[in-house]
Amino acid sequence: MAQEVVLGYHDGDSVLHRIDPLTKLIALLGVIVFAIGAPIDYNGWMLLALFAAAPFSGVDLKTFLRPWSVLIPLWVPFILLPPVLFHLQRGLLGLAGDTAHLHLFGQDFAYSRYGLNYGVKIAARGSVIGIASLLVLWTTHxxxxxxxxxxxxxxxxxxxxxxxxxxxxxxxxxxETQIRSHALHIRGVRYRRLSLRGLRLLAIPVIFRSLRRGFSTALSMEARGFGVAPQRAFRHDLHYPPHVGLLRAAVALVAVLLIGVAIASGRFAVMAHS
Amino acid sequence: MPAGGERLALAGLDFAFEADAPKVLSGVDLAVHAGDRVLLLGPSGGGKSTLLMVLAGLIPRIVGGVLAGTVRLDGIDTTRVETSLAAFSSAVAIVMQDPESQITCLTVEDEIAFALENFNLPQAEINARTDGVLVRCGMEAMRHALVYTLSGGQKQRLAIACALARQPEVLILDEPLSNLDPAGCAEVMPLIAETAGRAGSAMVMTAHDFAGFASLFTRVVIVAKGRVLRDGPIRAVLCDVPLLAALGLEVPLFLQWAHAMLGPAMTAAPLTLDEAIEMVRRAGIRPSLPPAFRTARPVRAASEALVEVSGLSVAFGRRAVLRDLDFSIRKHDFLALVGFNGSGKSTLALTLAGAIAPSRGGIRLAGTPYRYRRGRQVGQRDATPIGYVFQYPEHQFLHDSAAAELRHGRPDLSDEEIARLLGEIGIADPACHPYELSGGEKRRLGVRATVLLAPALLILDEPTYGQDERNRALIEADLRALHQNGTTIVVITHDMDLIYRLASRVMVLREGTIVADAAVEEFFADKSDLADLGLAEPPLRALQRAVMGS
Structure with missing residues (x-):
């Protein structure tokens, strides 16, 4: 009995499945550097590009959308906290940025425009890196x-x-987490996943079983000769797409361009200066 | 290595996991020779698994502890000469008790090839051996399957296939068949015997239920409290039925019967039912059934439906696991849910318990349809309580002590009652953490804690897995009492005798659909379909039929 997993390889024969791992790692490296260095609007375009690439991963829409149930709640503190914190600290620390006002529910809320910009950037970068990594994870055995x-x-x-x-x-x-969560449901235990009690009930048994399993797996690997020979055979030769050299060169060029855009946007210079 | 040559030998072996801990093995002398097929028997917690780990070289090389005495591999004392695990792993293959935790790779074929790749064999040989073992073990169709989608039984079959692919000189197996369906056992056991039967090879295996393949062994070693109690030819050692029973071991039914008929006149144990009947006849005794070998079958009382399932389908992503099921479970039914490994039994059980929402169709419990919120059934629980015993009981434990597990839902139990209830299932310390118990103790605690709640519907996933005869009898007694008190029971099991003794009805799943659903007597009346359904005739019924027929 196993349900669909989100954070794991999905068997398939899509365009992305057929690209060899090293080529995908080069592309991922380019995207990560770009995401860290490029301005927010560029990351928005990159996010759109990743959405456009999703159909080529062979992963169904439901699976593709499931990580967003984690990413979007993660955004909330990143987007909401910096504007408030930056505003509160502006007077004390002299942080850059002006204060804006939001009139909501009859109340006047002051926030730092710079802080908001900062929070949105972090959320966008995290999303780009997360989705790009998942596309590689889903399609690379x-x-x-x-x-x-x-x-x-x-x-x-x-x-x-x-x-x-x-x-x-x-x-x-x-x-393991799914089965434990089934067990808690069947035994009538109510808990919130993000509460301390929820963590104790859900995570501790999973961690315990995972650690024990890690030990058993190591035992099993050693018992089956892992590490015995200085070289290890592989059952199959790596499968490469046609014209892999050309493809890698093109991907590397795009990666270099992306890194170039990130550098040209000046963010790395600011980071180095600060 | 010619037949009879010594492959592995232990002499004066003592072992403890820590210096100040009690010895798990004490003064063990045991030699395994080429051509030996050793059946290692003993009560739970008696040191069998530890002994197997010493034989496989895992102790003390990976699993630490204090070891004294000698361990010889092909004549070399590995406790004096620095012998790496490589020397052991190239000669000895071990299949450990928990198949799930020894799987390393992502797909079935990668898992089989893993060891062969480690030994840096030529690519062509790796592929030939992998393909060959996939076909021989009946796993060809699932060669690309992701390992975490396999059922418990399929994982066990995979672990055996991995060991066979290595073509080891000594094959060590720790309860390799306990999770397999009867057809799987019948398919895999000859392959194990064939591998172990190659010139110069040997095998050591533990098994609680060995009735179906006793004739494949040449020798029996009984280990209890860390010591070797008996070591000799299988027919001689199994003759001592009172000793086996006193140790709480599962004695094959035909052997119990032969002993009941012949008494001390039985000088060589029969290894099959046919042999037992022939032996009794040859002794001039007319085969008959003493009272202990008759069954009082539970009567299927006609009553209203407790669970009604209509058009039920469950899919995970694109993978359909259950397809369009229609059936009902009446109040006081004792339903055995059986079928090939991976046929969807556990998924159906979890869906009945409300943990998984169906993709299509619905379930009514006591006339009220299940409602779901965020993929989970809500409501219903208070009106019609459901109990569930998981295949791996650790999943269901909530508390930090065995006593607190029993108290969950039963706060009325006194300390004395708790101590008694735990004592009955072999747990001496009520304060011990459930995770610190042995596998068998965890399972018994899981069953007992759920049974105490006396739910209206109780679902159990392989409740007798890995239990010796004494503990199996305890679990059966719990279930019988609960059923008599009005609980409706659904049990997933490959234990045909448990079904025959306790269940009122059998339902067979195959690839997510119901292929048979009948009262137990009616179901087992036609033997011709059983093997096709991945099942076997219950030993008790086979004995009754053979004796009455003769």
Whole structure:
């Protein structure tokens, strides 16, 4: 019995599935640097571009929308708190930005326009990086990623497997959480996920089982000869899309352009200066 | 290695997990020779799993502890000579008790190839062995399946397939069949025996229920309280039925019957039902059924429906798990939900309990339709309480002590009653944390805590998994009493005897649809379909039929 997982590989044969892991990692690197460095409106365009790329991942709309149930609540404190905090600290610390006023429910709320801008930027950057990473996660088989790291990036296979285990543990932990949540429901336990009691009831058993499972998995790996041979075979050769060299060059060029845009926007200079 | 050559040998072996902890193994002498197929028996907590980990080289190389004595692998004393785990892992393959926690990869075929890749075998050989074992173990159709979508039984089959693909010289298996459906056992066990039967190979296996494949073993070792109590040819050791019963071990029914008929005249244990009947006949005794081998079948009382399911379908993403089910469960039914591993039994049970919302169709409980909020059934609970025992009981524990688990929903129980109730299921310390209990104790605590609530509908997922005979009898007694008091019970199980002794009705699922639904007697009357449905005739019924027929 297993329900659909959000934070894990989705089997498929979409355009993104057919692109090799290293090419996708180059693209992801470009997007992450761009998201951190580029101005807010550029990140808005990037978010739109990622939405446009979603159909090429083969992931259904429901799965694509599910992470937003986490991302949007995360936005709220990021967007609401900085305007208030910046406003409160403006007089004390002399922070930049002017104060604006919002008339709501018959009350006058003062907030920092700079703070609001700052909060929205963080939310947008987080969303771009989150969605881009999920697109890679959904369409990249962890085995291919390991193989790519070992054969192309020449990473020691034991380290590459550490990445693999981290990736496959996410759906396992999600599955464990689902079952525990079923059990709490059936036993009539009411709790809020974000409360201390909810964390104790939901997270502690999942952590306990996950830790024990981690130990058993290590035991099982060693018992099956993991680390015995200096080199490790792979069952299949990596599958590359046609003209992979050309594709990688194009993706690398786009990544460099994105990084260039981020640098040109001056944000990195500001960060370095500050 | 010629047959009879020593592969693994333990001499004067003591082991404790910590220096000041009691010894788990004490003075163990055991040699495994090429050609040996050893059945390791013993009560729960007697040291079997620890002994297997020593044989596989995991103790003390990965699992720490204080070890004294010698462990020889192919003649080399590995406690004196620095022997890496590599030496063990290339010669010895182990299948551990919990199949779920030994899975490492994401898909079935990757999991099978994992060890072969570790040993850096040529790619062609890895693929040939992987493909071969997938076909032999009946897993070809699920080769690309994601491992976390597999049922418990499928995971167990996968763990066995992984070990077989390695073609080990010594195969060690810790309760490898406890989660498999009867058809799965019948399919996998000959493959295990075939691998272990190769020239120079050996096998050591623990199993509670070995009645269906006793003849595949050559030798039995009984371990209790960390010591070897008996070690000898299978027919000689199994002859001591009173000892097996005194240790709380599951004695095959045909062996109990042969012992009841022959008494001390039984000098060699039969290994199959046919052998038992033949042995009794040869002794000049007319086969008959003593009272203990007759059944008082529960009568299916006609009453109104408690649960009504109509057009029920459940899908996770694009994967349909249950398809258009229509059935009802009457009050006081004892329904056994069976079928191949992965047929959707656990999903149906969770849907009946209201934890999963159907994609289509609906459920009515005591005439009231389920309502759902955020994918969960709401209301209903107070009017018609539902109890549920999970396949892995850790999921359901809420409290920090075994006593508090029993008190959940039963605050009226006194300390004395709690101590007695826990003592009955082998838990001596009421204050111990449920997670610190052994697997068997956790399961018994989960069952007992739920049974105490006397719910109107009780759903149990594999309640007797991994239990020895004594504890299995305890669980059965709890269920029988609860049923007699009016609780409607739905049990998912592969234990055919439990079904035959307790259930009033059997429903079989296959690929998410109901393929059979009948009263128990009627269901088992036609044996021809059983294997096709992944089932087997209950041993008690087979014995009754064979004896009456003879």
């Amino acid at each position: 962890p085995r291919d990623l390991v193989q790519s790291m070992v054969q192309e990036l020449r990473a020691p296979y034991k380290y590459a497997w550490a990445v693999f285990l981290a990736l496959i543990y996410v759906p396992i932990v999600q599955h």
